[in-house]
Amino acid sequence: MASNIINLSSVQKYLDNIDGSAFKLISIWCNNKENTSDEFFTQPLDCKITVVRSILNKLHYYGIVNYDKIKNENSGWFTFKWYMDYNKLSKLVFLGNADKLEKLKAKQKYYGQYQMFTCKRSCHDFPFEVAAEYNFNCPMCNDTLMHVDYVEKQKELQTQICAIEEENAILSLFLKETNKKQ
Numbered sequence: 001m002a003s004n005i006i007n008l009s010s011v012q013k014y015l016d017n018i019d020g021s022a023f024k025l026i027s028i029w030c031n032n033k034e035n036t037s038d039e040f041f042t043q044p045l046d047c048k049i050t051v052v053r054s055i056l057n058k059l060h061y062y063g064i065v066n067y068d069k070i071k072n073e074n075s076g077w078f079t080f081k082w083y084m085d086y087n088k089l090s091k092l093v094f095l096g097n098a099d100k101l102e103k104l105k106a107k108q109k110y111y112g113q114y115q116m117f118t119c120k121r122s123c124h125d126f127p128f129e130v131a132a133e134y135n136f137n138c139p140m141c142n143d144t145l146m147h148v149d150y151v152e153k154q155k156e157l158q159t160q161i162c163a164i165e166e167e168n169a170i171l172s173l174f175l176k177e178t179n180k181k182q
């Protein structure tokens with residue numbers, strides 16, 4: 001079901017990066033699947049039609065929404081019928097997540113091999129050589145750089161990895177099911 005994937009935090013984050021209102025628009029659309037009009041969104045989003053169109057155009061650039069352009073033979077004007085492509089959205093988020101997983105796993109390996117240092121605020125993690133060059137003072141906040149707790153860091157990375165893997169399992173199941181129907 002499309003509503004299962006819309007509420008995943010990685011889907012929400014992905015849409016937020018495209019436009020601050022994209023997630024809201026698609027959540028509304030998900031509950032009104034038969035809708036094809038852009039005007040429909042002006043009221044629930046409380047914005048002008050130009051704003052709605054700008055969000056739809058951004059989503060169209062990614063292939064998440066598509067449209068049919070229909071010419072009115074009398075007036076010569078065009079109307080647009082909009083469609084949501086949940087399959088495409090799922091694929092994009094899945095691939096973005098796979099990329100994140102790869103980076104997190106590389107990080108996990110890196111933190112296993114090197115001693116890392118950071119300040120109380122965790123502005124940034126530095127390897128020993130870099131921390132030594134800064135005389136163990138954070139270049140961002142000037143606080144003392146201390147040894148990063150290896151066990152805690154691994155736990156933190158593992159939690160992030162598990163959360164993303166869980167969401168990708170849901171996305172992959174959704175993709176399998178929608179591909180079966182087509």
Ligand SMILES: [Zn+2]
Nearest residue numbers: 119123138141
């Ligand atoms: Zn700092």
